Amino acid sequence: MNIRPLTLHDRHAWSALLAVCFERSPEQTGQIIDWLQKMDTVIAWGAWDDDQLAAQYACLMRTVWLPDGGAARVGMSLNMAVHPDYRGQGLIKRVAAPVYNTVRDCGGVAGIGFSNAEGVQVDKHSKSYGYQVIGRMQSLLALVPPRRNTTQLVLSEQFPPLDLMSSDVHTSPCYHFATSYATLYDRFAAHPFRQYHYGIWQEAGVLRGVVVFRPAGSRVLHGVSLLAALGDDLDDLLCHWLSALGDAGYRYVHVLASPHASIRHALATITTLLPLPYSRSPFYLTTKPLCDDLPASWLDFAAWDCIGGEIL
DSSP states (O other), rough: OOOEEOOOGGGGHHHHHHHHHHEEEHHHHHHHHHHHHHHHEEEEEEOOOTTEEEEEEEEEEEEEEEETTTTEEEEEEEEEEEGGGGTTOOOHHHHHHHHHHHHTTTTEEEEEEEEEEHHHHHHHOTTTTTOOOEEEEEEEEEEEOOOOOOOOEESSSSSOGGGGGGGGGOOOSSSOOOOOHHHHIIIIITOOSSSEEEEEEEEEHTTEEEEEEEEEESSSSSEEEEEEEEESSHHHHHHHHHHHHHHHOEEEEEEEOTOHHHHHHHHHHSEEEOOOOOSHHHHEEEEEEOOOOGGGGGGGGBBOOOOGGGOO
């Protein structure tokens, strides 16, 4: 078995493997590979049996802002895939190890991931894989207040014009992934086949904030899933957004968040926020330390500000 890095020159075999493992078309998986390459540096290694790509593991380099205002680079775990004909041979360990060595060489201090329940079992029972569970993301339901007809925010299926974008305008006292209007565009508006909706708050030609969401629920009870929000006043942004949702007939907002997510706190100041005790697809924030001097707070879930839209 030949273990080596994957590049876009391997796109055909790479997309074919992902298509088999994730039940998508090779066209879609190829589009995903291209899309991820535009977001940041993708580090991927594969195991080859002659011309057959048998397994792959990939990380996306990301920047995490630290509570003290500094920044750190991490490798966000994207996906692991083993062709059905090659499972049970320990290939993931062989391709994951060089990925994280490369992440470390690129200045990464840790691996970061959002694991589902099945992935967490792998994390817990694999010493060589080395991931630790930081905490479980919490599923929450926010009620949309009665209509106010006072909103200055527009609901749209189009992301705001690129020339209105500015740099990061919202900070958090917790660990959080670096976010700007440009990264929101790359993450959501540039996705090759998923469609998202946006709440756009603009005043006097200035973009005050953007909310990213998807309609959810049934024909009878209309709701949305909140995926991201960025603005110079998060409380006012979400207040305007909820008002616009009420005018549009939506009745609830579902959000997946860490306990001290800034979006969660902002929603709680505006409307009733209810924790949902059960989730059919729970997600966990996990990490793989790659250096010896990470602060103890790195493993404290209360120190993280995350939301469901950051799950790739």
